[in-house]
Amino acid sequence: MKKQIIIKHIGYVFLFNGIFLFISFLISFFLKESSVLPLLFSSFLCGIFGIFPLIFVERTENLSYEEGLIIVVFGWITTCLIGILPYIMWGGEFTIANAWFESVSGFTTTGSTILNNIEALPKGLLFWRSSTHWIGGIGIILFVLLILPQARGNRISIYNTEISSLSKLNFRVKTKKIAQILAIVYLSLTVAQTTLLMVFGMNFFDAINHSFATIATGGFSTKNLSIAAYKSLNIEVIIMIFMVLSGIHFGLLYGTFTGSRENIFRSPLVRTFILVLLIGIVLVSLKLYYSGYFNWWESVRYASFQVISVGTTTGFATIDTANWPIFTQMVLIYFTIQCAMAGSTSGGLKFDRIYIFFRSLAKQMKVLKHPFGIFSTKINGKKIDEKLEEQTIVFIALYIVIFFISSTLLTFMDIDGMTAFSASITTIGNVGPGFGGVSSLGNFANLPDLAKYLLSINMLLGRLEIFTILALFTIKK
Amino acid sequence: MLLTLMLAVAGAISIIEFRWLTNSVESLIQDNYKSIEASKSMLEALEREDSGILLLMLGEWQEGTTIIQAADSSFMEALKIAENNLTEENEDKYINKIKENYTQFKENWQRPIAETDKQGNLLWYKNESHKLFANTKNAVTEIMNLNQKSMYKEASELKEKSKRAIMHGIVSILAALIFSLLLNFFITRYFVRPISQLNNAILQLQDGEYQLDVRINSNDEIKMLEKNINKLLNRIKQTS
Structure with a gap:
């Protein structure tokens, strides 16, 4: 294993973060804010740590699978460490535990926050906070591979760990092509959403920050009241549309725009994903209306936004769901578990696994009926590899085990059941808001520091697909 | 070279932060503490003038007048300090309010009290003299509160700034440490090890x-x- 190659690639991570830190610094500088020095110093450090390995390490060496794995995991950890620099140097509500939580939540596109007063943050720091989502969303490593040609021919190993192997399920193209597709779709969606939000009355700064958070399925807002602050149906509708788009495989989105055969209209996974979201909206709306919470219109409006926000792992809010009927909360918890599609910017379990699970269940039913029959699980007429099926089931089981362990540990810290349960599932799913003490308009500030560190591990596990981190322990020196 | 640059930048940032810190401490003392002290002197002088009035009401003309006049001059002195130290928004309006109220209060005790119908007249004291005293006192208390609040705000910011200055120091020390380890790794990997390999091969x-x-x-x-x-x-x- 060539340590220098790993260090060089992590150097790219520094440089990429450095660019965004410098833009944040410029914002603070022109607005004469208190975050000028923390942002300048952070970008300076990133520049030095990024450029330095480039001077030493030669261009020719290739990447092995193990090296790719280490770069992915340590790249994420390093980027989260970079993320805390401007926070801790600025101070305010950012203690070390809070800064770490906010940074991990940003880069893993979770969107849970520890801030009581988001609006007290300087604009430069707010931009950095949203940038962490945007950087995390596309996956720094993927960006690095796209921009820098040195690793040509060795992208597949990293691609497999960064993006779920399931993403290849209905979009089979070469890795480099996928990287380009992701970047094009990602940028186009960001530009389109920013423009539309501005057309409907949001200022440029808020529009770009909310676009960063939406496309990355993150959920950080620049307002304490999240999207509720704008009191605008148009803005809510635009954000809902882009949340759904960001929850779908980006390759399929690209295929749709370019008129390819592999598009969102032909994919059974997309159809089912949208259908499940619609069922969720109907159930929540009905319960809200018949429990006398809102009138018909309001019930549908709030239910749609919350279900889509949670169902795509974004986590924006137009209302505090902590006081909603328990049935609606359970529906939202289901979406927190389900997460969005593989190949999108969402983390967590992913809808595809749930889909395979139910398909597999149907196969098992057939086997029970005809014990000697030979059956296979098919999606869109294509047979699924049995290994993938087995891996999916193991993944779901492992997901439940981790969720159970982290919830139990949280209750050990005297956190109430609902808060512990929802905080665990929302962080491992990279969703953002939970219920109880960590509801959609609440925050994670009141949790003990130890709980914040525990939940940040959950977020990283959710983002890196658990197996990636487990695989790290299997590497021989 | 890079290491030196990094430490120099960190040092410069820490110096800037500490300079801000020093300026904040100075402004804290200059701006608010001075006005708070002046307000306290005014309050004390007012209390003494009130006691002087009571002595005049008891017919103690000599003692009462001495106390009132001494208190008046210390009040005016303190008022001048506060007037010359306008640091907060609308502080001049508060000063004018004190002046207005104090003029009325002063007119009240400047007229003869001893050996007039006001001597021993508790009702006059309660309805007129004490009311004017209380109004002036309230006006002084208002300016004191204004400065106290501002001082508390400034102190909180001071705490924040000192934390920032320390954090910059800690981050730069850690960064320099990691950087030197990296430098060590690269120098060993690219210079020391090949030279020693070459040396061993020759030997x-x-x-x-x-x-x-x-x-x-x-x-x-x-x-x-x-x-x-x-x-x-x-x-x-x-x-x-």
Whole structure:
């Protein structure tokens, strides 16, 4: 294993973060804010740590699978460490535990926050906070591979760990092509959403920050009241549309725009994903209306936004769901578990696994009926590899085990059941808001520091697909 | 070079933060503390004037007048300090309010009290004199509160700034530490190790061997040195 190659690639991570830190610094500088020095110093450090390995390490060496794995995991950890620099140097509500939580939540596109007063943050720091989502969303490593040609021919190993192997399920193209597709779709969606939000009355700064958070399925807002602050149906509708788009495989989105055969209209996974979201909206709306919470219109409006926000792992809010009927909360918890599609910017379990699970269940039913029959699980007429099926089931089981362990540990810290349960599932799913003490308009500030560190591990596990981190322990020196 | 630059930037940032810190402490003392002290003196003078009035009401003309006049001059002195130290928004309005109220209060005790119908007249004291005293006192308390609040705000910011200055220091020390470890790794990997490999290969060169047993992977001066030593050995081989 060539340590220098790993260090060089992590150097790219520094440089990429450095660019965004410098833009944040410029914002603070022109607005004469208190975050000028923390942002300048952070970008300076990133520049030095990024450029330095480039001077030493030669261009020719290739990447092995193990090296790719280490770069992915340590790249994420390093980027989260970079993320805390401007926070801790600025101070305010950012203690070390809070800064770490906010940074991990940003880069893993979770969107849970520890801030009581988001609006007290300087604009430069707010931009950095949203940038962490945007950087995390596309996956720094993927960006690095796209921009820098040195690793040509060795992208597949990293691609497999960064993006779920399931993403290849209905979009089979070469890795480099996928990287380009992701970047094009990602940028186009960001530009389109920013423009539309501005057309409907949001200022440029808020529009770009909310676009960063939406496309990355993150959920950080620049307002304490999240999207509720704008009191605008148009803005809510635009954000809902882009949340759904960001929850779908980006390759399929690209295929749709370019008129390819592999598009969102032909994919059974997309159809089912949208259908499940619609069922969720109907159930929540009905319960809200018949429990006398809102009138018909309001019930549908709030239910749609919350279900889509949670169902795509974004986590924006137009209302505090902590006081909603328990049935609606359970529906939202289901979406927190389900997460969005593989190949999108969402983390967590992913809808595809749930889909395979139910398909597999149907196969098992057939086997029970005809014990000697030979059956296979098919999606869109294509047979699924049995290994993938087995891996999916193991993944779901492992997901439940981790969720159970982290919830139990949280209750050990005297956190109430609902808060512990929802905080665990929302962080491992990279969703953002939970219920109880960590509801959609609440925050994670009141949790003990130890709980914040525990939940940040959950977020990283959710983002890196658990197996990636487990695989790290299997590497021989 | 980079390490020095990094430490220099961190040092400069810490110096800037500490300068801000010093300025904040100065402004805290200059701006607010001075006004708070002046307000306290005004309050004390007012209390003394009120006692003086009571003495006049008891017919103690000499003692009462002495106390009132001494208190008046200390009040005016303190008022002047506060007037010359306008640091908060609308502080001049508060000063004008104190002046207005104090003029009325002063007019009240400047008129004869002893040996008039006001002597022993508690009702006059309660309805007129004490009311004017209380109004002036309230006006002074208002300006004191304004400065106290501002001082508390400034102190909180001070705490924040000191935390920031310390954090910059800690971050730069840690960054320098990690950087020196990295530098050490790269220098060992790219300079020290190849040179020592080359050295070992030369030392282990047996009689009759004319090729170094070493593999330098880099493409720099050390690789050139390896090639040149091999060329030299070749020439020795040809001449011997």
